Amino acid sequence: MISLFNRFYLLGLGAIALVLTSCNSGESSNSPKDMAGNASAGDALLGAGSTFIYPLFSKLFSVYHDSTGLKVNYQSIGSGGGILQLTNKTVEFGATDAALNEEQTQKISVPVLHIPMCSGAVVVSYNLPGIKDTLQFTPTLLADIFLGKVKKWNDPKIASVNKGVSLPDMPIIIAHRSDGSGTTNIFTTYLSKVNNEWNTKVGKGSSINWPVGLGGKGNEGVAGLIKQTPGAIGYIELAYALQNKMSYARLQNKSGKFITPSVASTSAAGNIQLPADAKVSLTDTDAPDGYPISGFTWAIIYKEQKYNNRSQDKATNLVQLLWWNIHQGQQYCEPLHYAPLSQSAQSVAETILKSATYDGKPILTEQ
Structure with missing residues (x-):
């Protein structure tokens, strides 16, 4: 089957x-x-x-x-x-x-x-041939990458939070959604919360004007772009990354911990009291062990x-x-x-x- x-x-x-x-x-x-x-x-x-x-x-x-x-x-x-x-x-x-x-x-x-x-968790997935280490990003670094300010994988800003990793001299290629997307809303809401420049220049929403990058339709489309493009980085749902054996990063949360996206860390982010209409954002959680893009x-x-x-x-x-x-x-x-x-x-x-x-x-x- x-x-x-x-x-x-x-x-x-x-x-x-x-x-x-x-x-x-x-x-x-x-x-x-x-x-x-x-x-x-x-x-x-x-x-x-x-x-x-x-x-x-x-x-x-x-x-x-x-x-x-x-x-x-x-x-x-x-x-x-x-x-x-x-x-x-x-x-x-x-x-x-x-x-x-x-x-x-x-x-x-x-x-x-x-x-x-x-x-669920929105993960930051990347395609770096030969890199077996799990990369990690701070909120500021992640925003700078998607703003197009960090252009190469061996940039000192990436190296400083990934000590000991041999990063390639390779251009960073951004992959993002081309369609109206709740995944985009979650991701850009997070970036808007953690980075003032992103909030004022780009903002949040299901569809935004991306500063840089290539667009793919659906989580499937972005996952396909990342898999097919050495040097690519993008955001997709955790299940797509796991089932397609794609690399994804640890992210620093509000408590300063670098958190691996998982069911446990997503559950931690979502273990809050909901309002009566259930409309609430889980991004940039206060939970010490919570994954910040949930x-x-x-x-x-x-x-x-x-x-x-x-x-x-x-x-x-x-x-x-x-x-x-x-x-x-x-x-x-x-x-x-x-x-x-x-x-x-x-x-x-x-x-x-x-x-x-x-x-x-x-x-x-x-x-």
Whole structure:
């Protein structure tokens, strides 16, 4: 059987649609008691957005269809694309690594729920042939590299925090996202927090004007650029780096420690009390052992699910799917290098999902 990550290369860098079908089985104690089974073809759910969470969603939707028969078609097109498709009401749910900003919220004009699915790490990956040491970067150094101020790998600024490493006299080539991306939002939010020059000259957002570099579509595209380009450095989701055996750096956090990105250090960054709407940034964490470029991925849905002639069954299927994701689905996070929701984050996610309505009435009446 072809592995998930080999499929990325076989299918290219475009949008990847995942269509899953199967049969019905039982439920567990965390499922709504009225979970639907044996869903028909017309009940298939459509979603789009984050490439960051695509490996996890692939697993979750595969397991879920085996137990309910519900088909899920998810397009890995980037957070910006997912927000746009939800705005246009062409999908049932979006997935984004950046909470909706004020402009996006006003454009949708009705309440949208942000349900946290997991948290993950954005790693700084590089391609330096012959270098076996794990490089490390300070916040200032990382910003200077992506500002184009540090142009060669043997620059004294890199050498000073990587003592004993034989760095090559090779140009640094920046790889970044070309599409609207929550991964970009997490990365640039971090740089804006830790570096005043970046904050004033470049700023943060899902799409920015990059000072230097080459653009790739999706985490897959940036990973491909890094792998194919000696001297390249870029930012990608941890799972992509691990599954493709790519090098990635340790980063100095606010406590002064150089932290290796991992499920444990990502969990440490995300072990905070969430606000009621779950919209919070985990970057530049105060946690002593937390990895500093971490973030939540949210599923986003309309709070009122009666729109565009949608049936109540479809709305119920959607909310039950997301309920399952934040409960039974959490067991699949760690094997794929995502941090599962903390107990407090799960509790906030439950409350948010229970606020979803159909014709003004709560969809989840029993759980």
